Amino acid sequence: MxxxxxxxxxxxxxxxxxxxxxxxxxxxxxxxxxxxxxxxxxxxxxxxxxxxxxxxxxxxxxxxxxxxxxxxxxxxFSATVSNDSGSSAVLYVCVERSPGAHALAEERAVQEGRAFAQQRALRILAEIADPCGEPDPGSRGGWLRVRALAEGGGVSVAIVRWPSVISADPDLRRAEMVRLQGHGVRVLFSWAPLSAWQAVGR
Missing domain, CATH: 2.30.30 (SH3 type barrels.)
Structure with missing residues (x-):
């Protein structure tokens, strides 16, 4: 040989x-x-x-x-999201409030999230936005609405663009993903390099 x-x-x-x-x-x-x-x-x-x-x-x-x-x-690697077909989702957007760029950045993130949901047959029940800058998700009014939807069983998927949208602090981010998972809500990323992967709070 x-x-x-x-x-x-x-x-x-x-x-x-x-x-x-x-x-x-x-x-x-x-x-x-x-x-x-x-x-x-x-x-x-x-x-x-x-x-x-x-x-x-x-x-x-x-x-x-x-x-x-x-x-x-x-x-x-190559985690499937096909089982989410038909599920209700919340689209959460958090963007920097830089002069002249905020509206465009938010619109881009929202459009990306909508396209992501459409590709996977997810039904977006709510679109929620927060300004970035506050590292603790629990101190943001928009994220508290996401929590409420999860706790009330209104959604089974939360769509965010990338992990730092939840929090730039790894410990706070992990705690929030675990919290949502505890209510049966999966966190999915809409950003192209991550869109095939399910976020798992470990």
Whole structure:
């Protein structure tokens, strides 16, 4: 057998290793864009567990920058949202109030959220906006309305553009996602690189 040639047995062994490590039955490859639910960050896979002899993936930020490692159980890849078809959703938007740019930024975020919902057959029951700047979601009137909808069972999906829309503080963001999940509400991202992934507060 020529060195470097992959046999069917090698492929099966490789998939089995990935399944054992991830527990998800999926196998991110080098160059894949994945979402780290622990750090709430998107990264590019630069090395696989088999490359380093560990159970973690090497990731780097899009466009370069510092890298980090993550166990596969923390990575979300190609999570389906098809089961949400027909579900009621709330669209939450939080944008910077910069002179002359606020209205355009909010409109762009809303249009993106509406398109995201339409693609997934989600019914938007409410569109709620808050100005950015307050790190504690519990201190924002709009986010309190999102909480109320979740607690009242009015929606089963909350659409936000990206994680920092909820809060720039990782601990506060995680607490809010866990709170919504406790009421059976899934948080989904409408921003294109994240739109295939479900946000999980871990």
């Amino acid at each position: 020529s060195e470097g040639r992959r046999t069917p047995q090698d492929s099966r062994r490789r998939h089995s290793m990935a399944d054992d490590v991830t527990g998800l039955g999926c196998e991110p490859q080098r160059g894949d864009l994945v979402y780290d639910t622990g750090k709430h960050r998107v990264g590019v896979v630069t090395a696989l567990p088999e490359d380093t002899g560990t159970t973690t993936y090497q990731l780097s930020a899009e466009g370069g920058g510092g890298g980090w490692t993550a166990p596969a159980v923390r990575l979300t």
